[in-house]
Amino acid sequence: MRKAIPMRSSLLPSGQVLSLLGVSAFFLCAVTQAQSGQKRGTANSVQRTSQSRQVVLLPSKRTAAPPAQGEVQKTKIGDITFSKAQKFEVLPEAGTAHWVGPNTEIEVPDKASSSVLLVHADDILASRVGKTQFGLITLNGDVRYRLIQKTDTGERILEGTAGHVEVRRAARRIDFTGGVHTKLTDAARFSGPATLRTGALTLDMDSKPSRYTLEGGAGGNDIQFTPLQSVPEKVGEKPAAAAPLGAVHLYGFRSGDLQFGKAVHVQGAATTCEFSSPDAKTAWKLQGEQFEGEFVPDKSDLQRATVTDNVRFHVMQPSADKKSKTVADGTASQASFVRTQSGQEMVAHGPLKIDFTDPQHFEEPMTLTAQQSSVLTVKKDGNSLSYALNDPQQTQKIHIVPKPFDVSDSKPATPPGKK
Secondary structure (H helix, E strand, O other), rough: OOOOOOOEEOOOOOOOOOOOOOOOOOOOOOOOEOOOOOOOOOOOEEEOOOOOEEEEOOOOOOOHHHHOOOOEEEEEEOEEEEEOOOEEEEEEOOOOEEEEEEOOEEEEEEEOOOOEEEEOOOOOEEEEOOOOOEEEEEEEEEEEHHHHEEEEOOOOOOOOOEEEEEEEEOEEEEEEEEEEEEEEEOOOOOOOEEEEEEEEEEEEEOOOEEEEEEEOOOOOOOEEEEEEOOOOOOOOOOOOOOOOOOEEEEEEOOOEEEEOEEEEEEEEEEEEEEEOOOOOOOOEEEEEEEEEEEEEOOOOEEEEEEEEEEEEEEEEEEEOOOEEEEEEEEEEEEEEEOOOOOOOOEOOOOOOOOEOOOOEEOOOOEEEEEOOOOOOEEEOOEEEEEEEOOOOOOOOOEEOOOOOOOOOOOOOOOOOOOO
């Protein structure tokens, strides 16, 4: 009498093929071996158990030919493809499949977004969720991921590392935790890859555009990107869009949401955003507890950015003599960075307290204070900065020490006829 097959089955990477049919409606599709130029061994033995109705097809005793040199042997279950696993286990009653091995790789397609997720991990567990055969895929240990999405403007690639990843296929959501480092490449939006670093990242692919939710310690959250610069249609023409923006660096926040091409909102006591002009000569820094940014639709250009609550700002540019720097450091109730067709500007609302450093003209930093009704506007037009204060209630107070005129090198004019 033959022995009943146990509920746990395993597949080792030795050419053996395991196929389960009709087990609690879990494996309704066969496991097929995807090998180029290799035929599946003929099954010569079938064993059944009356309770689980589990069917196992065992390979023939003939040794299967190894895959061609350089070719990776892959196995497919449903629409999931895996390779390089040292161990593969199936628990039909639990509705799970388990892959283990330091080089295990898995491919998970998503037809709705025209994308495929390629993941390397040491431990991969696929579980049934409702009627979805592999509705939840959990990945642990040295996780390296690459999400490739086909768009009308080319490929969009999200890749990086994490300690733990959960793929929720029905919700079209991916959760990354355990220290997340991500690089986003999109030639239609960025002049180079954008980078995201955080403690935990959730990618919601069901949102349009995709939504990134970040959580973590203030010292570990970081977003950097450089918008793709607009190109004039004809030589000599100016771009129709607003003045170009250089690198954007957002850091020091604790949590937030980001949708490139729509909006960004982050918060935390040390939330800071730095902007630079394309020539890298002018730097703007805004700091506050709340940060909200608005993108040009479907672009990575920040059209407007505003900080509120305990606001600090910093504006820096080389002096006219190029030997020093002019700096404005101040506090306000609210500050906004705005891009216009003529240039860039920062608008700060009172109460204001500002220190202006200009070694070329001031002996010491000039200080300015003004009450709640005041508004300071700093404009960059071309290569120059201008400062304007609107204070309808005339509350401003200014302390200034001009730099004395240096007459050490001046000489009296020589009278005519004398040497």
